[in-house]
Amino acid sequence: MLIPHPLLGLRDAQEFVYKGDARLMARPDPQADDALQAFHDYTYLRDNPAGQHRELWFHEQGDRSWLIVTRDTRTHEILKAELARPRGKGERT
Amino acid sequence: MRYSGLRIIKEALTGHKGWTPAWRDVAPQNQYDFIIVGGGGHGLATAHYLAKVYGKARIAVLEKGWIGGGNVGRNTTIIRSNYLLPGNEPFYEFSMKLWEGLEQDLNYNAMVSQRGIMNLFHTDGQRDAYRRRGNAMILHGSDAELLDQEQLRKEAPFLNFDNARFPIKGALVHRRGGTVRHDAVAWGYARSADRHGVDIIQNCEVTGFKIENGKILGVETSRGFIGAGKVGVAVAGSSSKVMSYADMRLPIESHVLQAFVSEGLKPVLPGVITFGAGHFYVSQSDKGGLVFGGDIDGYNTYAQRGNLPVVEDVCEGGMALMPMIGRARLLRMWGGLMDMSMDGSPFIDKTHIDGLYFNGGWCYGGFKATPASGYAFAHLLATDTPHDTATAYRLDRFISGHMIDEKGVGAQPNLH
Numbered sequence: 022m023l024i025p026h027p028l029l030g031l032r033d034a035q036e037f038v039y040k041g042d043a044r045l046m047a048r049p050d051p052q053a054d055d056a057l058q059a060f061h062d063y064t065y066l067r068d069n070p071a072g073q074h075r076e077l078w079f080h081e082q083g084d085r086s087w088l089i090v091t092r093d094t095r096t097h098e099i100l101k102a103e104l105a106r107p108r109g110k111g112e113r114t
Numbered sequence: 115m116r117y118s119g120l121r122i123i124k125e126a127l128t129g130h131k132g133w134t135p136a137w138r139d140v141a142p143q144n145q146y147d148f149i150i151v152g153g154g155g156h157g158l159a160t161a162h163y164l165a166k167v168y169g170k171a172r173i174a175v176l177e178k179g180w181i182g183g184g185n186v187g188r189n190t191t192i193i194r195s196n197y198l199l200p201g202n203e204p205f206y207e208f209s210m211k212l213w214e215g216l217e218q219d220l221n222y223n224a225m226v227s228q229r230g231i232m233n234l235f236h237t238d239g240q241r242d243a244y245r246r247r248g249n250a251m252i253l254h255g256s257d258a259e260l261l262d263q264e265q266l267r268k269e270a271p272f273l274n275f276d277n278a279r280f281p282i283k284g285a286l287v288h289r290r291g292g293t294v295r296h297d298a299v300a301w302g303y304a305r306s307a308d309r310h311g312v313d314i315i316q317n318c319e320v321t322g323f324k325i326e327n328g329k330i331l332g333v334e335t336s337r338g339f340i341g342a343g344k345v346g347v348a349v350a351g352s353s354s355k356v357m358s359y360a361d362m363r364l365p366i367e368s369h370v371l372q373a374f375v376s377e378g379l380k381p382v383l384p385g386v387i388t389f390g391a392g393h394f395y396v397s398q399s400d401k402g403g404l405v406f407g408g409d410i411d412g413y414n415t416y417a418q419r420g421n422l423p424v425v426e427d428v429c430e431g432g433m434a435l436m437p438m439i440g441r442a443r444l445l446r447m448w449g450g451l452m453d454m455s456m457d458g459s460p461f462i463d464k465t466h467i468d469g470l471y472f473n474g475g476w477c478y479g480g481f482k483a484t485p486a487s488g489y490a491f492a493h494l495l496a497t498d499t500p501h502d503t504a505t506a507y508r509l510d511r512f513i514s515g516h517m518i519d520e521k522g523v524g525a526q527p528n529l530h
Contacts, residue, residue, distance in 0.1 A: 022421055034413075034421070034423075035423050039412050039413045039528060041367070041414075041526075041527075042414075057513070058513070061512055061513045062363070064456075064512070064525050065365040065456045065512040065513075065525055066363040066364065066365055067354070067363065067364070067365070067367050068354070069354035069364070069366060069367050069368055069414065070354075071355050071368075071416040074414055076414065092413075094414050094415050094416045094417070095416045095417055096417060097417055097421075
């Protein structure tokens with residue numbers, strides 16, 4: 022697979038480390054009343070869709086940026102790659 | 115029809131005109147007591163034990179394609195009971211005992227061959243870890259034997275003992291491990307289940323569950339609605355998709371594992387050999403092909419094919435382990451979808467919906483578990499209590515802190 026890095030152009034997926042569902046960027050609030058359940062769901066449960074999947078790829082052998090790649094898990098077609106950034110307040114990842 | 119040597123002679127003398135299909139091709143009825151979703155090894159084994167051991171009637175197995183077309187026909191056919199942790203080893207030892215009596219039980223030649231497994235070690239630390247694992251196996255009634263380098267040389271002289279980076283120091287040998295003809299497992303269970311009255315319905319994809327007041331009433335399928343008292347789902351690879359019909363999110367990601375087979379060769383390998391310094395395992399089929407594999411590709415996927423970097427990595431592992439493999443040409447390679455769970459261990463459990471049961475999360479170790487998985491799942495479906503060997507395989511083990519993490523890598527499915 023080739024990943025279209027927004028800064029570096031097409032890069033071999035071998036340069037990256039796969040870090041899973043991009044929803045993992047949205048950590049639950051540790052102070053919330055339901056924090057135990059929320060962290061369980063966050064850590065262990067996945068949507069695991071057959072189709073479009075937003076996922077984290079870390080460019081370890083490259084510029085060490087984190088990307089959010091949108092990929093079709095049925096065909097391996099990569100639809101989009103963007104730089105991952107920390108969430109602002111009230112902003113959805 | 116019962117298979118026997120006498121039957122073969124009789125058929126040979128009468129032009130092989132008396133053979134009948136191994137299972138019936140039936141249309142679905144309106145209502146069953148038990149529906150098993152998934153006509154793979156685990157689903158068919160569940161139906162077999164449910165009918166034969168637990169004496170249940172009105173059972174159907176629903177398969178979206180043809181039976182045995184998924185992972186039971188895509189694995190590297192290895193059976194073993196060499197786990198370390200208490201939640202796992204009794205289950206896999208139970209499975210090994212069922213393998214040992216499988217062909218008599220099914221009246222079907224599944225070519226169960228206990229040719230042994232050698233797990234190689236390359237360092238002192240690894241030897242100590244394998245000694246501990248061997249002791250754990252023996253304590254649970256399995257068998258294990260630690261070979262030093264000299265003993266191993268006698269059994270497998272072709273290994274690259276003097277590899278500068280990963281010298282081979284010895285092996286943990288599990289003599290009762292081995293290989294089984296994987297397709298025959300699916301066919302044997304299907305035939306036996308059919309003989310006990312189970313309806314095996316192919317080309318029937320489940321597209322939804324009918325659930326009312328927290329209780330399952332049946333399944334929606336590509337061939338219409340089918341009512342059921344209890345529904346057991348055994349569709350590893352597609353578990354998240356099917357269970358999403360019941361609004362469940364699972365501790366599972368789907369990944370692809372590739373497997374490889376070389377051209378046919380004269381017998382060269384005594385049994386199954388695993389490389390301890392990289393991830394590589396190899397055996398030789400009865401047709402002569404070297405059957406081997408390595409790591410999963412490592413990203414979520416539902417495509418039953420992988421990418422070339424893993425092919426390269428697997429072949430490098432093979433060359434490091436036994437350089438003679440470089441003389442063999444690769445004949446075929448393929449991919450299968452794995453339910454990679456969050457601790458590397460499976461699930462056989464009830465769900466929050468009354469009458470809906472789940473079996474999955476087998477990572478890339480599902481084949482060896484087929485008989486015990488079917489037995490334990492049938493036990494759960496029939497009695498509503500977990501089988502003694504499968505009490506640890508609960509869906510709620512992450513929140514209760516009872517993970518079964520053989521590798522100790524945590525909630526990173528692509529590392530298990």
